[in-house]
Amino acid sequence: MIGYLDLILRLTIWFLLTADISLANIVIGVCVALLLPRSSTAPAALKDWLRTLGEVMVAIPQAYKEAVEIMVRPHTEEAVTIEQVKPQRTPGLIFLDIFLITFTPKTIVLKYHENGGYAVHWIRRRRQR
Secondary structure (H helix, E strand, O other): OHHHHHHHHHHHHHHHHHOOOOHHHHHHHHHHHHHOOOOOOOOOOHHHHHHHHHHHHHHHHHHHHHHHHHHHOOOOEEEEEEEEOOOOOOHHHHHHHHHHHHHOOOEEEEEEEOOOEEEEEEEEOOOOO
16 A cells, blocks of 8 residues: 555656646656655555645645735744654655645755754744834
């Protein structure tokens, strides 16, 4: 089951990059997804995939909300923090975590550290004193 989720993730990324759902592009995408090297780490648990996909569904309306907030009330403060990777994450789930952080308008991942953290740039509203 997890192998199918990895394949679906790779195909989704392929379709997002190519913006083409023609039969030829689907065949090429499947070939590319199957030829890419597999992870040497232990497979992710199905509950981790489902939890992450649920977080993606929550992030979509959150991204719209944050975009409106930025337009209505400018955000002038910036911060860079190091966020820790959740334990026992596969490369596919780490990619989805980075995607979620970067998807919302107020945050972007600047760098992934191999020791298990992300450098995240935030913008925030200036606090009223």
